[in-house]
Amino acid sequence: MSGLIGIDWGTSSLRAYRLDGTGRIVDVRTRAWGVRQLPAGGFDAALADVVQGWPRLPRLACGMVGSRNGWREAPYLPLPAGAAALGGALTELRSADGEALRIVPGLRNADGPDVMRGEETQLFGALASVPALAERSTWLLPGTHSKWASVRDGAVVDFATRMTGELYALLCHHSILAATGAPAAADPEAFARGVDTARGSGAAGALSRLFSARALMLDGALAPASVPDYLSGLLIGEEFRSVLAARRWALDVPVQLIGEAALCERYRQAALRFGIELAEPLTDAAAHGLWRIALDGGLLGAAQAGAAA
């Protein structure tokens, strides 16, 4: 039996992939056991449950499981970093069943400073799927902590985090802007209006226009149910406004999305209003990345590596 058990283990959930000897996904299991809400029995119990019944195979995990508050800290690697550097810097622990679990390190950018953990694996998985992007590309991974990254010659050479998703959640769940009593309803026009408000905010930035959500609502010019979509547009729009202003990310190269389909579509729509075209998102990037890094880390036998080449 050859193959790999790859685990994408983040803050709020855990996804385990069983890959065959060629790197193909043959089974996927998802649990709500992120690093912050483990079952009784903790990490060991979560792992034992999610791999139950699967054959004994090398195990490789990425994401917050390797953070200081995770199972075992996997120290950050500095930039530039390619898949081989990640594969050569795995942290190993032994779980209660006596098997080894290896963890992919995160990346640290001294410029910022900034850190990522989990996204590096998705990025190298996507790169393995679309090798043409290895030479020169820009990457956008929307999410709670949206990441922008630059790739040159197969290595991540720069990246930065925007807290767009977390700010959106905070504003929608806890701020006065969301205290409307109305359940949210999808409103693409309110979203577009939010994007355009951010785009028109110039160097002052869209934070200076945040309160417009409340004033427009009081005016009757924005339905209470549409406030979340307006805020989503305003914050995603601010991400693009700010990225353009920073002139840090090449936009004359392919700009590749990785992430959840509906969120990526929001980003694609917002980007179009800034004249930026984003490629369709790539799927199963984490699984492909774990496979790629396992190969580079020598976790798979020579036969397996040959099969995948």
Place this chain on the structure above:
Amino acid sequence: MSGLIGIDWGTSSLRAYRLDGTGRIVDVRTRAWGVRQLPAGGFDAALADVVQGWPRLPRLACGMVGSRNGWREAPYLPLPAGAAALGGALTELRSADGEALRIVPGLRNADGPDVMRGEETQLFGALASVPALAERSTWLLPGTHSKWASVRDGAVVDFATRMTGELYALLCHHSILAATGAPAAADPEAFARGVDTARGSGAAGALSRLFSARALMLDGALAPASVPDYLSGLLIGEEFRSVLAARRWALDVPVQLIGEAALCERYRQAALRFGIELAEPLTDAAAHGLWRIALDGGLLGAAQAGAAA
């Protein structure tokens, strides 16, 4: 018996002033009964309690008590607006004890759009204390929703809201940045570092540097207990960066602060790092403003008005 009962009734608290026939404050009472957390018996019970034992005098209130979710909506006035316009547009209701309560309208800026409610009263109170600022001045009222305003010839001609205080509270209480487990400790150096990070963020804006709080902490370069002060500096710094970038507020005229002393001092410190000098904050501005507007609204007898002139 002559005088006024002035009530500054906001979202989270209620402050009642008893003013004598010359506008001098002779008593102040504070209750935790904001519009969002009233006692049993609601507005009527809160009012009856806070004025208990005081003589029968005209009653004038400002703030969120006049909002849509307050006691009675006092419609917004458009700009430009002076104290006389506010005095001429009071909303009146009758409380359970048969007495009249009048409410100061808020202001609405079509440019934004934007709204304020309560700050207009503070601003006119401060203007009554420092008449030299009436011709041309810029105003800064820090708080949950920080307000910037321009005054020309005694009238508010422009204003805008920055949600600095609310964002700070959201990030400190609910975000991953604050999930350090450490109680906050005062750290002026971390505050200054946050201000400078915002100042150095250029047109990209400080939102793009928010995640640095986490990366610095993981690096050991920022103590977990100092994260709140770093964020405070970053957000207040962003307010100044953005205000300078907008070129909307005159900074070659007196820039007057109104607000709580400790918060105003933070703003003064941050402003200095941008080369802006802010005048010391004015106190009791709401009480003075309620007196000024009561005079303009004809709530006080001719004898009282004469005494205050």
